[in-house]
Every structure is written in C-alpha cells, then in structure tokens.
Amino acid sequence: MSRDDTVAEIREAVAETAPTIRAGLPGRREKGDAENPTGDRRLAADEYADDLLEDCLGGIDGVGEYASEERAAVVDTGTGLSVAVDPLDGSSNLKPNNVMGTIVGVYDAPLPARGRDLIAAGYVLYGPLTTMVFAEGASATEYLIEEGVASELRTGVTLPEDPTVYGFGGRVPDWPDDFAAYAESVESELKLRYGGAMIGDINQVLTYGGVFAYPGLRSAPEGKLRLQFEANPVGYVIRAAGGRTSDGDGSILDIDPDGLHDRTPTHLGNASLIERLESTLD
Ligand SMILES: O=P(O)(O)OC[C@H]1O[C@](O)(COP(=O)(O)O)[C@@H](O)[C@@H]1O
Ligand SMILES: [Mg+2]
C-alpha cells in the first residue's frame, strides 16, 4: 500500500471511530487509581479510547507502530508508518461535560520522532458537533463527522489574518516573568478563550486567529503538553494552516526527542504572535 493510501485509511479510521468514542463516554467519567506514563490519573474513558484506536489504527496494513499518551511503550504493529495518539485530550473536561478531542500524528519514522517527520496529523473535536481537522503536507481540511463518515466543511483551512483570541495554560504565579510580560501584551489586544482542552482552544485559534500556549512554568520548565502526542501533531496542523509553532526558542517541529513521553513548552498560532513571543522571551 502507498504512503498516501495508508494516510487516507488512517484519516477514515479516525472518523469512523469518533462516534464510538463519543458514545462510550457516559459511564466512564470518573478517575481510576491507575496513572498514565506522565503521571495523570487515568479515566476509564482514556483507556477505552486508547484500546479502540489501537485496534483500528494498529490494524491498518501500512501502520508499523502505535503509541499513545496512555501507554509506556510503543506497540509494534507490523511494517510502515508510526501513529502517535492522544486518545482523549482534555479528559478532565469529561466530568463537567466540556469539550474534548482526539489527536493523531502520522510519522514516517520510528517513535519517538521529530515533528519534521510527520506526514499527516489531525484531531477530532467533540463539541456540539463532532468535527475533524486533518492536515496532509501544506493543506488542512475541516470535516463534519456524522455516523462515522467525514464530509468536507472547509478545504484549505487557514488562520484568519486578523487574530482575535488567546488561551494560555498554567497558573499565572507559575509563569516565568518573560512569559507574563508576553501575556500582558497579548491581553490588551485579544479576547481570552481558555477551556482546559487543547483541542477546544486550538480550534478557536484556527477559527478566529490568535495564539494558544501552555508555556514552560517555574515549577515545570518543560510545561505540560507532550511532544509526540500533542505539541507536534497540533503544531503540524497549525503550520499547514499558515501559522507557526515555538517552544520559546524555535519551531517545535525541529525538536529532537529524548523520550516517547517528553514534554515541551508549547506556543501555537498566527505567525505575528509567535514572532512576538520569541522576541519577548529571554
Ligand atoms: O488543566 P490545565 O492545567 O489548564 O491543563 C489543560 C491542558 O491539559 C490537557 O488537558 C492535557 O491533555 P490530556 O487530557 O490528554 O492529559 C490539554 O488538553 C490542555 O491544554
Ligand atoms: Mg491531551
């Protein structure tokens, strides 16, 4: 099977699985005792979505590796592309019934890999509607998912030129002074939209233009978000939509990973706002 055919199968499989993930959420809203590899207490829903995605993505012929935020090691699934997944992004939003997502990165390299090795990436947003944004190369498309079938809503998705929203994670007293100074400059121009699920927040940035960040913190210099499963794939989508990514110094997509569950300071959005971030940070 060609690489493009495998990517198309992955995209279709993610769309097909999304309603099953969504339908399985009631009754799986409580935290269990087990922790995932980065120390978050896992919900039954995290495990449920991970198992479903391992079955459907790992089962595709051209997929050779499956990895997820929820499991310590890479699963060998044959020969071919590597798929890295955040099965449920923002799962702490399940209890208060707020938006969540599923993130998928398709790397043409063994995991852990650089963002530059991604050949496709996308996410599902479980909002009032179930939508998916999927990027391949330099082009991003938004789909509506109904009954497991994706229909195109918008092709050539690009960040609006005149940005209006921002959302920054972490407690304000835990922000380093240079990031706090950046936040102050952004706050005076843009409206705050922060919902506690990266995918919900990033989809607002993609729709209205702006900047999303989970910065390095005083207490956690690498921040919270995971490079393989969150920052790289979502950064790839933002890049395809004409935006930029930064870990504070340079593009997130250029980071050489040390481990599968590495974290990175994450800043994503309109190029002008990311350029300003890099010139404000020490
Ligand atoms: O609760 P906080 O500190 O605002 O963190 C929110 C961030 O954590 C995350 O929920 C982490 O995702 P998971 O639910 O996959 O662990 C991001 O989606 C979001 O940006
Ligand atoms: Mg997440």
Ligand SMILES: [Mg+2]
């Ligand atoms: Mg998750």
